Amino acid sequence: MQLLCSLDTLPTDTSKGFQLNDISLLAVNKHDNIHVYLNQCPHRGVPLEWQPDQFLDLDKNFIQCATHGALFRIEDGECIAGPCPGEMLTSIPTKIDQGQIWVNLPST
């Protein structure tokens, strides 16, 4: 596994973008549960954020694609509204250990 960041740099109800081994990732802390996905919309394959580290909708209930507004559940990355319903963000396995977030990146 690879170190992503310290848990305290990702407060609850925030999101953050990362570049690790040339792979673009996003991480969301929802109620102190950490979810990490590839930063790639399943609709067109583009990055999701509308500004750096801004991946959530206004109510912070969903991950929202900036391009066409698809909404993805934070918990499992499934698209529930927009142009690609039922499609999934690619989930990245994570582990929290001693206050650090670790990720298991896909092999390239």
Ligand code: FES
């Ligand atoms: S590229 Fe994300 S909704 Fe179209």
